[in-house]
Amino acid sequence: MKKSILATAVTLSLVTSTAVMADFDRVRWQVPMGFPSTLTALGDTMPEVARMISEMSGGRVTLQTFEPGALIPALGAFENVSAGNVPAAYSWMGYEWGQLPVSALFGATPFGLESQEFLAWMYHHGGDELLKEAFAPHNVYPILCGTISPEAAGWFRQEMTSLDQFQGLKFRAAGVGGEIMAEFGMSVTLLPGGELYQALETGVLDGTEFSLPTVDEQLGFFQVAKHYYLPGWHQPSTNQFLYVNMDEWNRLNDQTKALIENACMAGNAMALAKAEALQGAVLKRFEENGVQLHQYPEDILKAFEEATDRVMARRSETDPMFGKVYASMKAFQEEHRPWKNLGYLPRNWGVED
Structure with a gap:
């Protein structure tokens, strides 16, 4: 009787596991990147996200990353995904500034939202909905997939x-x-x-x-x-995105879509933590090198x-979508300002000249 119960339990477990795995689409995408994977926090996020996606799907969903220039030009993510030349690509958002000016606001906005504020605006103040609205006419489904600390000037x-x-x-x-x-x-x-x-x-x-x-x-x-x-x-923030061809995205079931989007959310946390962890030591080395x-x-x-x-x-006057997104960002920045000013210690607190 015990052997029979054990065998039944194992069989049910295998059936359940197989059913769950079967809910993921079988995806094999080539994903060219705008940055070399060797660049810390900037280029190594997408390969790590791809690894997580493969592991969580039991290998059913594979996003194979390619170095800049291997499949498409280094700055060509937007136009190649839009045209369907590649199913997806990974890059900083804003290199398509000439074709879609509003994109640059999502990549980085001068005197705008810092990384943690950008995440708050994207996920809780309508930013992601505006992003999807801006890119939909171009047959692109963009996913925020790596935000890092400010650039230097x-x-x-x-x-x-x-x-x-x-x-x-x-x-x-x-x-x-x-x-x-x-x-x-x-x-x-x-x-x-x-x-x-x-x-x-x-x-x-x-x-x-x-x-x-x-x-x-x-x-x-x-x-x-x-x-x-x-x-x-x-x-003040640097934001990378996974660009997905809309036709490819629409072919996926909801579980596969959720897997990719949630892995990118994990990628945001990982990239920002890595970026903040390393910069102080680098500045010291710069000084040591003159x-x-x-x-x-x-x-x-x-x-x-x-x-x-x-x-x-x-x-904003000549581009309604640009104006709409920028107004939303500025409204959240103003709403958030009292908390930013009062809720944290001043940045120069305890810092010697």
């Missing part, structure tokens, strides 16, 4: 002491931040991360922004530029903020 070959020095400066920037910098006469260009070291070394660029200190260290910028400016006013760390003075930050207001107003 940039690397410069010379010390920047006045606004006049920005005139004619050859600088790499992406998204709406680049348009704001152009307000000061900067010659702004967009290059992939892998091309920036040589551009700085040879003088093709006078300066560049790219990511947070960990990533900038890996790309070696400290070897060819010795002035590092903070804070990253143009990018880098001068600078904070922009209040007058320069104020000038950037005023330029931001002009650019955002101009864009």
Whole structure:
């Protein structure tokens, strides 16, 4: 009798397990990435999310990641997913600035939401719904899948002491931040991360922004530029997304969709924790290598903020979706401001000059 009961229990367990696994679609997607997987917190999040998805689905759902340029151009996630050339891709949102300007607000908003605020707005104040609305006409279903700490304001070959020095400066920037910098006469260009070291070394660029200190260290910028400016006013959060072709997404059942979206939520927590854990040690190493760390003075930050207001107003007037998303962000930022100001210790508390 005991053997019979045990055998029945094992059989039921196997049947139940098989039924649960069978509810996941069998998915085999190639997922090209906009960043090398070697870049800490920026490029290694999607491979980790893919690993989690495979493990939780018992191997039924496989997202095979590819390094930049292996399948599509490094900055080509949006257009290739939209056209159905690839089922999905992973990148910072904003490289499609020319085709879909509102995307840059989700990638990073100058003087906007920091990473934890961005998550709050996305999940609890309508941000994710606005994101889906903006991308639906382009046959793309975007999923927030990795948010990290602020970028630095940039690397410069010379010390920047006045606004006049920005005139004619050859600088790499992406998204709406680049348009704001152009307000000061900067010659702004967009290059992939892998091309920036040589551009700085040879003088093709006078300066560049790219990511947070960990990533900038890996790309070696400290070897060819010795002035590092903070804070990253143009990018207080850096947000990566899994772009999924809408036709591919609609073919999935609800359990598979939930698996992918929940794994990306876990990816957000993992990426932000990793980003915050590592930056202090990197800044110390920069100083040991002769880098001068600078904070922009209040007058320069104020000038950037005023330029931001002009650019955002101009864009909002000509692009209703841009205006709608930006208004939502600003409304949440204002609502959240008293808690942000009063609920936390001042950032300079206990910090010696």
